[in-house]
Amino acid sequence: MIVYILCFVLFLVGLYGVITRRNLVKIVISLSIMEFSIFIFLALIGYIDGGIAPIITGQDINPTYVDPLPQAMVLTAIVIGLATTAMLMAIAIRLYRKYGTFDIREIKNLKG
Numbered sequence: 001m002i003v004y005i006l007c008f009v010l011f012l013v014g015l016y017g018v019i020t021r022r023n024l025v026k027i028v029i030s031l032s033i034m035e036f037s038i039f040i041f042l043a044l045i046g047y048i049d050g051g052i053a054p055i056i057t058g059q060d061i062n063p064t065y066v067d068p069l070p071q072a073m074v075l076t077a078i079v080i081g082l083a084t085t086a087m088l089m090a091i092a093i094r095l096y097r098k099y100g101t102f103d104i105r106e107i108k109n110l111k112g
Contacts, residue, residue, distance in 0.1 A: 003044055010037035024092040024102045028085060035081040039074045046070030 017030025
């Protein structure tokens with residue numbers, strides 16, 4: 001149970017960074033922290049204490065299998081999260097080249 005709470009706390013840390021920071025790079029890093037907490041949560045959903053890989057051999061009478069679907073979803077989400085982070089960083093770099101700052105409030109005031 002404590003691990004789920006820690007995932008939620010990590011998500012809140014990322015959310016705090018997104019809400020309170022004005023620097024675009026810090027906002028992108030905070031979004032990555034939020035994504036990472038969701039990845040951990042999804043991996044925890046599929047975990048079963050004492051579970052084994054879902055390979056049926058016929059030797060076990062009543063085995064407890066670990067669900068592989070959340071792990072596969074996390075692998076897919078990691079790839080999508082990496083692409084999203086790369087795209088956000090590319091947009092931040094383009095905005096820096098145009099306006100000369102990463103500060104959101106200054107970019108909003110310049111509107112050039």
